[in-house]
Amino acid sequence: MPAPLSVPLPVPLFAKIAIIGLGLIGSSIAHAARRGGLAGEIAGHDASAAVIETARTLGFCDTLHDDLALAVREADLVILCAPVGAYKAIAQAAAPHLKPGAILSDVGSVKGAVMRDVGPLVPPGVRFIPAHPIAGTEFSGPEAGFATLFDGRWAILTPPPGADAQAVDRLKAFWQGLGSQVDVMDAAHHDLVLAITSHLPHLIAYNIVGTAHDLEAVTEGEVIKYSASGFRDFTRIAASDPTMWRDVFLNNREAVLEVLGRFNEDLSILQRAVREGDGQTLFDTFSRTRAIRRAIIEMGQESPAPNFGRDLKE
Known part of the structure; x- marks a missing residue:
């Protein structure tokens, strides 16, 4: 209500x-x-x-x-x-x-x-x-x-x-x-906050779907055929309106590039941990981010229903 x-x-x-x-x-x-x-x-x-x-x-x-x-x-x-x-x-x-x-x-x-x-x-x-x-x-x-x-x-x-x-x-x-x-x-603060909470996730989703499609020839179609719920849930937003999101990225370039740079730094740390077999870094990172994810759910900013709370009959 x-x-x-x-x-x-x-x-x-x-x-x-x-x-x-x-x-x-x-x-x-x-x-x-x-x-x-x-x-x-x-x-x-x-x-x-x-x-x-x-x-x-x-x-x-x-x-x-x-x-x-x-x-x-x-x-x-x-x-x-x-x-x-x-x-x-x-x-x-x-x-x-x-x-x-x-x-x-x-x-x-x-x-x-x-x-x-x-x-x-x-x-x-x-x-x-x-x-x-x-x-x-x-x-x-x-x-x-x-x-x-x-x-x-x-x-x-x-x-x-x-x-x-x-x-x-x-x-x-x-x-x-x-x-x-x-x-x-403030508008500038808004754009920085949304660059990390919304804009970057969309950019990643668009990219990972593109990567999966590029691998289709190598895997003989099995990437899409066997995509699990995690892949489907994570990439759902890649189906969003391309015109709207093109305009978002072009009009929030500075903030998006700033958070994208930070994301790439963190990704490099994980890449190095995987390469070197550094299980502790992986475990610590996953534990920290798991707690953050749970906090988001507890704050009520996610609907448990895949239809976003919309009546399925609508």
Whole structure:
């Protein structure tokens, strides 16, 4: 169930919200906002006419618009849910149509680039508060969304210096209403944290699947045929949207390269331990990381269900 709102605010929180991009996250926001009664009107827009038609069939938005200007007009909250690389063009097109007092936010996994690309385009009087829900699955598209995606998951807000405090509280209440726990942090710190907790694991997953495929000729197809649950679980995220993740890596280069360098150093230590038969180093490393893994589970940031808590009948 969604967390209770932390501050007394109007019900619904927003007369109109506009969701720009109707994939997994955008459609899930629509489902969860409807569940929580957080908006009088949920408007949706997507660059793809096919996606809009699918969204129309699924019915998670009250209104759907081919025209971005119509979608954001009179919206109290506009959320960019497209790939990060498209944000600048979307912001340029939407800016003239944003009403004074509206909140402009997003869901991107990178925040420094969002501040850089979108911040200068925000009109006076519009409150710009980037956000990032740390939730998702390997599926994409409007069919993939579901109302409980954010339940118990973290959403991080990265308001710029001098951001309107009431607007921050209102957006925080919105994400709590969607079911999230909410934290606030600096954009640069966010990008470093997510580089290690999300971006690097995706890079490794993409790479190990590629390596397995390259070995198919050598092993006569047995790598994929006999892949155990560990391989399948570890590489599940390699099925994630390639456009979205391309943009993430290109827009968080410095942080990703920093943690990738540290990862390579640690990997070299393990490589040397294997080569030299150093069982103690291997045991100590595995014991330490096992304890860290258990702590993640105890903090409730992993669902035991392979469907991420989604009803299998949905």
